[in-house]
Amino acid sequence: MDLEAPTQSLHQRILNEIRDRILSGEWPPGFRIPFEHELTAEYGCSRMTVNKALSQLAKAGLIERRRRSGSFVTRPRSQAAVLEIHDIRIEVEALGLPYRYELASRQQRKATREDRERLGASSGGPVLQLDCRHFAGGRPFCFEERLINLAAVPEAAEETFTDIAPGPWLTGRVPWSTAEHAISATEADEVTAQALDLEAGAACLVIERRTWNAERPITHVKLVYPGESHRLVARFTPTEG
């Protein structure tokens, strides 16, 4: 069974063993896991090696570390689903409808306080605001409000975005390491209603997404879909590696 341990780094092995004890419930939430110096003794290695494993576990959110107190198992995460959010063009074409994109407005400015909040940025800098619409079969399918952090993506200032939507333009050239989605429902205000050819007050599905790379804000986008006509479908199978 476990005789085949060809090559696994020690800190990875320590990480795996602790992670398994946590996920199996052997070390429940709130449990204080052994101190670094205890693990050092248990594994017969230096403190750096143990520290590397524990630091990664803390970053993954499985444990919480407190000076002077030790490291504690955090509350377990519940269901996790893999939600693939496709490019809107692909969404539309998957419905068998012709796709069209239209830029409604483009504005470059120094980040306001509100912009910084949208981006999740601490410091200000130049930003690019884009409003655009995506059509499916001649009818409005999605209204997009996009904010791009020009400090992180300066080339965006040179792009007109009249022929390519900001989404595919960004994914084609900027990597990201973290994304946060917020999904909610709202009633269409007048601007949105007009953009989507709806009556004011109609239910809309709102998807907001923030993207970072290595803790640096890249972009914030708010996508508004007519509520009844759009379903966001996610299918997943729990995997473990």
Place this chain on the structure above:
Amino acid sequence: MDLEAPTQSLHQRILNEIRDRILSGEWPPGFRIPFEHELTAEYGCSRMTVNKALSQLAKAGLIERRRRSGSFVTRPRSQAAVLEIHDIRIEVEALGLPYRYELASRQQRKATREDRERLGASSGGPVLQLDCRHFAGGRPFCFEERLINLAAVPEAAEETFTDIAPGPWLTGRVPWSTAEHAISATEADEVTAQALDLEAGAACLVIERRTWNAERPITHVKLVYPGESHRLVARFTPTEG
């Protein structure tokens, strides 16, 4: 400004500076970043410190490391996100509000054609329909319409569900292998509006989830949240463990 850098660890500073060079385009995809020993000289630190920064950048996907060759800026990747859907009690408690659960109706019957569609089942059999409400701080937080396939979960017939919500009851005893989520927005009909203490027509966020185990339908649930008050937040980091 940037004068306020009271305490930032050196490896974090190295990480930030390299990340910024990459994101700004100064170091484009394919660019070979300086070797560890060069950065060691540049920052006047030990190799471990440089290595910590570079390892994290590699884990974040910003660079790729190859022995003997060096480290290279990677090309951007495509998108896929992990959506965490919490147990409702945990959702509520995370808001710091007292949680309460209430069963509104319970009905056992032979599956109708509509039931089979909801479950994604081909054959009929006994099902259990549960309508319930979840409260946060005394106010309706979520209206749940649940259908359980009794052929797959016969013990559910013995459970009253007056003291425990179907969600946690199921997750505590029935494993699942596949789930499908559909998220949409809708206007509250009269029943929903009354259940959630809203005006008819108010925007609501709807989450529908089907669960199977080894291709056997387990349950279907429709969760309706007041749209403005609820946000479904998902945070994703493409790491590897």
Place this chain on the structure above:
DNA sequence: AAGTGGTCTAGACCACAAA
């Protein structure tokens, strides 16, 4: 064969929070 990154050591000093 040579040079890179991957890993690890056996120390060290410091910041921080609990006792």
Place this chain on the structure above:
DNA sequence: TTGTGGTCTAGACCACTTG
């Protein structure tokens, strides 16, 4: 005051890959 984690050093050996 004490003990924890956070960080860093100045080495070291090894695996891998390219020249």
